[in-house]
Amino acid sequence: MIRVAVQAGAFDAGKELASLAESGAGGIASFTGVVRGEGGLVELFLEHHPALTEAVLRDMVEAAVARWDLSAATVIHRVGALAPGEPIVLVATAARHRGAALDACAALIDRLKTEAPFWKRERFDDGRTGWVEPREADEAAAARWR
Amino acid sequence: MTTLRILYFAWVRERVGHDAETVEPPLEVIDVSRLVTWLASRSAGHAEAFAEPHRLRAAIDGRFVSLEASLEGAREVSLFPPVTGG
Numbered sequence: 001m002i003r004v005a006v007q008a009g010a011f012d013a014g015k016e017l018a019s020l021a022e023s024g025a026g027g028i029a030s031f032t033g034v035v036r037g038e039g040g041l042v043e044l045f046l047e048h049h050p051a052l053t054e055a056v057l058r059d060m061v062e063a064a065v066a067r068w069d070l071s072a073a074t075v076i077h078r079v080g081a082l083a084p085g086e087p088i089v090l091v092a093t094a095a096r097h098r099g100a101a102l103d104a105c106a107a108l109i110d111r112l113k114t115e116a117p118f119w120k121r122e123r124f125d126d127g128r129t130g131w132v133e134p135r136e137a138d139e140a141a142a143a144r145w146r
Numbered sequence: 147m148t149t150l151r152i153l154y155f156a157w158v159r160e161r162v163g164h165d166a167e168t169v170e171p172p173l174e175v176i177d178v179s180r181l182v183t184w185l186a187s188r189s190a191g192h193a194e195a196f197a198e199p200h201r202l203r204a205a206i207d208g209r210f211v212s213l214e215a216s217l218e219g220a221r222e223v224s225l226f227p228p229v230t231g232g
Contacts, residue, residue: 118231
C-alpha cells in the first residue's frame with residue numbers, strides 16, 4: 001500500500017501511522033520534518049512542480065517498497081506558506097522488521113531532499129527573503145543509498 | 147519551426163519574470179544547453195536567470211534530464227534550480 005500526497009494543508013501523523021499499522025507490519029518507522037525558526041525566520045514558502053512532484057515521489061516510494069520489501073509506505077509533503085514549528089514532510093514506512101523500516105525511511109527522506117522538485121524560499125522578520133541553497137551534506141546522505 | 151512551452155520555477159521564475167512562455171527557437175537549438183543560451187538573450191531578466199548554467203536543472207515532458215539532453219520531440223521544457231525540499 002503506497003500513499004503519496006502533496007498538499008497545502010496540515011497532516012495528521014498519528015492517523016497516518018495508524019493506517020500503516022493496518023498493513024500488518026511488525027514495525028513502522030517515521031520521519032517528520034519541521035520548519036526551523038532560526039535566524040528570525042517568519043515564513044518558509046514551499047514551491048513545487050505540479051506536473052512532476054507526485055510522479056517523482058511515487059517512483060521513489062515504489063523503489064523503496066521493492067528494495068526493503070515494505071508492506072506499506074507513506075510520503076506527504078506540504079507546499080505553500082509555512083510558519084516555524086509547522087510540519088513540512090512526513091515519511092513513514094512499514095515492514096516485517098525494524099531494520100528494513102528504518103533504512104527505508106532514512107533512504108526516502110534523503111532521496112526526497114535531493115531529487116523531488118520542491119524549492120524553499122525563506123522570509124525573515126527584517127523583511128529579507130531568499131531561496132534556500134542545496135547542501136552538499138544532503139547530496140552525500142542521498143548517495144549512501146545508491 | 148518548433149514550438150516549445152517553457153516552465154520556470156523558484157528563482158529562475160522570479161528572474162525571468164513569469165512562470166511560463168511559449169517560444170519558437172531556431173533550428174540550431176538542438177539541446178537544453180543551447181536552449182538556455184538562446185533564452186538568455188530574450189531579456190535582461192532571462193540573462194540574469196541563465197547567467198550560471200551549472201546552477202540549472204531541467205525536465206522535458208515530465209522527466210528529469212541533463213542539460214545535454216536533446217530537444218528532439220520535446221513539447222515542454224522545465225528549467226529550475228537544484229531542489230531543496232524535505
